[in-house]
Amino acid sequence: MKATPPLALLLSIAVAAPTSRSTPDYSRLTVAIVRAETASWPMPLMNKKWTDVQFTLNATIAKGIKLIEEAASNGANLVVFPELWFPGYPKGIADPRSIAPLLANYIDDFLTINSAHWRILIHTAATRNIYIAPAFSHLENGVLYMGQALISSNSTSFIRHKLRPSGKERDIWSDGTMDYMTFSMQSQAETLHPTAWPYTPDIADPRAAYWESLEMNLAVARVFAVNANPPLVFASVGNARFLDPQDLDLAIVEAETSTEEVPLVYQSFNTTDLAMTVPYTTHSEQSWSIL
Numbered sequence: 001m002k003a004t005p006p007l008a009l010l011l012s013i014a015v016a017a018p019t020s021r022s023t024p025d026y027s028r029l030t031v032a033i034v035r036a037e038t039a040s041w042p043m044p045l046m047n048k049k050w051t052d053v054q055f056t057l058n059a060t061i062a063k064g065i066k067l068i069e070e071a072a073s074n075g076a077n078l079v080v081f082p083e084l085w086f087p088g089y090p091k092g093i094a095d096p097r098s099i100a101p102l103l104a105n106y107i108d109d110f111l112t113i114n115s116a117h118w119r120i121l122i123h124t125a126a127t128r129n130i131y132i133a134p135a136f137s138h139l140e141n142g143v144l145y146m147g148q149a150l151i152s153s154n155s156t157s158f159i160r161h162k163l164r165p166s167g168k169e170r171d172i173w174s175d176g177t178m179d180y181m182t183f184s185m186q187s188q189a190e191t192l193h194p195t196a197w198p199y200t201p202d203i204a205d206p207r208a209a210y211w212e213s214l215e216m217n218l219a220v221a222r223v224f225a226v227n228a229n230p231p232l233v234f235a236s237v238g239n240a241r242f243l244d245p246q247d248l249d250l251a252i253v254e255a256e257t258s259t260e261e262v263p264l265v266y267q268s269f270n271t272t273d274l275a276m277t278v279p280y281t282t283h284s285e286q287s288w289s290i291l
Contacts, residue, residue, distance in 0.1 A: 024077055024129060026077065026271060027270070027271055027272050028268050028269070028270055028271065029077050029078065029192075029268065029269060029271045030074075030075050030076045030077050030078075030266060030267070030268040031076065031077070031078045031079075031080060031192075031194075031233055031242065031266070031267050031268070031269075032067075032071035032074070032076035032078065032079045032080070032264045032265070032266055033080050033233055033234070033235045033240045033241075033242060033251075033264060033265040033266075033267070034067055034079065034080065034081045034082060034085065034235055034237075034240075034263070034264060035082075035235075035236065035237060035238060035239075035240035035253055035259055035262070035263065035264065035265055036063075036067065036237065036259040036260070036263035036264070037088075037199075037237045037259055038060045038063065038085050038086070038087060038088035038089075038237075039056060039059035039060040039062070039063045039087075039088075040053055040054055040055055040056050040059060040060070040087075040088065041053070041088050041091070041237075042091065043259075045199055045201055045237065045238045045255055046201055046205065046207040046208065046212075047091075048091045048092035048095070048098060049092075049098070050092065050098060050099070050101075050102055054102070054105050055087040055088055055090075055102070055105055055106050055109045056087065056109065057086065057087040057109040057110075057111065057117055058117075060085070060086055060087045060088065060109075061086070061117050061120055061121070064081070064085070064086065064121070064134070065120065065121075065124050067079065067263060067264060068124050068125075068128060068130065068132060069124070069128060070263070070264065071130065071264055071266075072128040072129070072130045074264075074266065076130060076264075076266065077130060077131060078130070078131040078132075078133065078194075079130060079131070079132050079133065079264075080133040080194045080196070080233045080235040081132075081133060081134050081135050081196065081235060082135060082196050082197060082198055082199065082235045082236050082237050082240075083135045083146070083148075083196040083197055083198040083235075083236075084135055084136060084137050084146060084196075084198055085134065085135050085136065085196075085237075086111050086117075086134055086135070086136035086137065087106070087109040087110075087111070087136075087137065089198035089199065089237075090102065090103075090106055090172075091198075091199065093168045093169065093171075093172070094167070094168050094209070096168075096171070103172070106137070106172075107139075107144065107172075109137075110136075110137045110138065110139035110144060111136040111137060111138055111139070111147070112138070112139050112140070113138070113140070113159065121134060121151060122151060122155050122157065123155075125151045125152065125153055125155065126153060126154065126155050128153075129153045130153055131150065131151065131152055131153060132149075132150075132151040133148065133149065133150050133151075133194050133196075133235075134148070134149050134151065135147065135148045135149075135196040135235075136148075136149070137173070138159070138161065143174050144172060144173050144174055145161040145162070145173055145174055145176060146161060146162035146165055146169065146173045146176075147159060147160070147161055147162075148160050148161075148162070148196055160176070161175075161176030161177065162176055163175060163176040164176070166211070167211065189228075190228055190230040191230055191231075191271075191274045192230055192231050192232075192233070193224065193225070193228065193230040193231070193232045193233065194232075194233040194235065195221055195224075195232060195233060195234055195235065196235050196236075197217055197234065197235065197236035198236065198237065199212070199236055199237040199238050200212070200214050200217055200218075200234075200236040200237070200238045200239040200240070200255065201213070201214060201238055201239065201255050202214060202238075202239055202254050202255045202256055203215060205255075214239055214255075217236075218234070218241075221234050221243065222243070222247050225243050225245070225246075225247045226246075226247045229245045229246075230245060231243065231244055231245055231269055237259070238254075238255030238259075239252075239253070239254050239255040240252075240253055240265045241253070241265065242265065242267035244269070250267050250269075251265050251266070251267040252265075253265045
């Protein structure tokens with residue numbers, strides 16, 4: 001078993017990291033999509049046996065920093081993480097008998113804003129001059145949420161909560177408090193839509209429940225892309241990909257590919273026309289003009 005880096009060591013590594021503040025060329029945005037599993041997680045992908053496995057936020061933050069640094073060194077401007085990657089998605093949640101003994105440990109490792117762990121992510125974004133979209137279990141005022149954030153290279157951040165956790169997720173996480181329903185997002189003429197899924201097997205995997213399957217989850221992503229027409233990031237442990245505004249796959253790495261050999265999927269797209277994009281449209285498939 002690998003030793004978990006202590007928090008003090010993580011802080012020292014983050015502070016000592018070299019600063020890269022050259023101005024990026026945002027005319028062609030490069031996205032790095034995380035498909036590697038979190039630090040403490042049963043593998044292979046569809047394994048849900050948690051024997052001798054425990055969540056550890058310290059080790060997950062350390063692994064996340066390494067992935068961000070690797071992405072930055074390869075010219076990425078944005079890193080998108082899968083759902084609840086910090087500290088990890090509790091696979092097997094549909095079976096309360098297998099996951100129940102882990103819940104106390106899991107809740108202890110929820111991420112809180114302005115904590116030392118959060119400051120490490122903020123600092124890494126600044127020193128590496130990169131945007132980060134972490135997805136995490138968020139503890140706020142004693143309430144547990146499924147969180148997603150956008151951390152900028154100038155240390156500002158925007159945080160959202162999943163409005164309605166799915167199925168058994170509602171046994172752990174609360175509903176979000178702000179309206180981020182699909183219609184609202186599709187009506188805003190988005191220029192990039194990062195989506196976060198916890199894990200996704202390849203097509204026709206007999207071990208996958210319907211709600212875990214690539215067929216269902218990718219269909220949901222494609223419907224959104226077709227209606228809203230932004231490039232779409234499909235971040236997921238295992239099968240990860242990047243869709244263009246017409247719903248065509250520009251980059252795919254399938255779940256059968258080793259996450260150690262290929263931890264990140266890269267895709268670049270031209271952004272020169274984005275400055276002219278209106279914040280909403282009355283002529284799209286989903287439009288405020290129909291209300």
